[in-house]
Amino acid sequence: VVIVGTSxxxxxxxxxxxxxxxxxxLDKKHYLGMVTSTYVNHNxxxxxxxxxxxxxxxxxxAKERLLRRGKIGKISSVIFGSLLPLAAAVIMIIALVFTYSRGAWIGFFGSMIGFGIIIALWLKIFKGWSRPKKWGIFAVIAVIIISAAMFMPEDIKQRATTLLEFKEGEFEDMSIQGRLIVNRNTLEMIKDYPILGxxxxxxxxxYPKYRDPRLRTFMNATHNxxxxxxxxxxxxxxxxFILLLVLFCKKSLNLIKNLPDKYLQGLT
Incomplete structure (x- = not known):
C-alpha cells in the first residue's frame, strides 16, 4: 500500500x-491543474x-521489532525502518496538498489527530518522558504546522478558505455551505423514507425533487x-453500518492495546 501510494x-x-x-x-478532461495521478478524480x-x-x-x-529480533542491522533499521517510510509519508503528504481535495485534507488531519491519540494512550510512547520533553515535541509539531501554513502557496490557501465560505445566491462550488445544504435536503428525503429507505x-x-434552488450543480451522491x-x-x-464501524474500532483498539508485537502494533 505504501509503495503504491508513493509511486x-x-x-x-x-x-x-x-x-x-x-x-x-490519455488526456485529462476533468480536475485539471490538480494531482490526480492515475485516478480520474482528485478526491x-x-x-x-x-x-x-x-x-x-x-x-x-514497527521497526523496533525487527531490530530487537536481529532481523536487520542498525544501519538497515535507520534506512528501511525510518528514512524510507518517512520519505514516503512526506512525498504523499505533498501530493495530498496538491490534490486540492478539501475533503482529503480534513480527513488527513482528522486521521492524524486520532493516530496521535492512539499512539499516546495505547502504545504509551510518552511513558517516562519528562514534561518539558513532551511539551517540546508538541511545540516542534506546532511550529511545523504554522510554518507550513505561512509558506503555503497562495492558490492552496485560497482553496482552503472556501471550506468556510458562506455566501448568498446561486453557487456552483461545493464549499462547506453547499454540502450542508445538500445534507439538509437529504434529511428531508430521510423523513419521507425513514425505515427501509x-x-x-x-x-x-x-434528489432533484428535494434540491435547494440555490444549488446549480448536479448531485449524484450526498457526499456524506x-x-x-x-x-x-x-x-x-x-x-x-454504524454497528460494523463500532465493532471494527473496538476490535482494532483491543489489538493495538494487547498485541505484544510492536511490529503488528505499528501496522494495526
Missing part, C-alpha cells in the same frame, strides 16, 4: 509540476493517500456516507 504520488507530482494533463497517454487519490500515510508512519513505529442507487433519481446509507437503506441500513 502514485511521485507520478502525480511529476505531471503536476511539469504541466502534464494526462493519465498515461479519490486523496482518499488513497489518507489510507497510505498513516500506514507509512506505522512502519516507522428509498432503495440503493436511488438518490440521484429522487452516513446520510447516504440512511437515505437509501433507512434505519436498518445505517444502524447496521
Amino acid at each position: 502514485l504520488a511521485i507520478y502525480g507530482l511529476y505531471n503536476y509540476f511539469n504541466g502534464i494533463e494526462k493519465i498515461y497517454t 479519490h487519490i486523496g482518499g488513497y493517500f489518507e489510507l497510505a500515510i498513516p500506514l507509512a508512519i506505522g512502519l516507522i513505529l 428509498s432503495g440503493p442507487g436511488t438518490f440521484n433519481i429522487l 456516507d452516513y446520510l447516504q446509507y440512511a437515505e437509501e437503506m433507512g434505519l436498518f441500513g445505517i444502524g447496521s
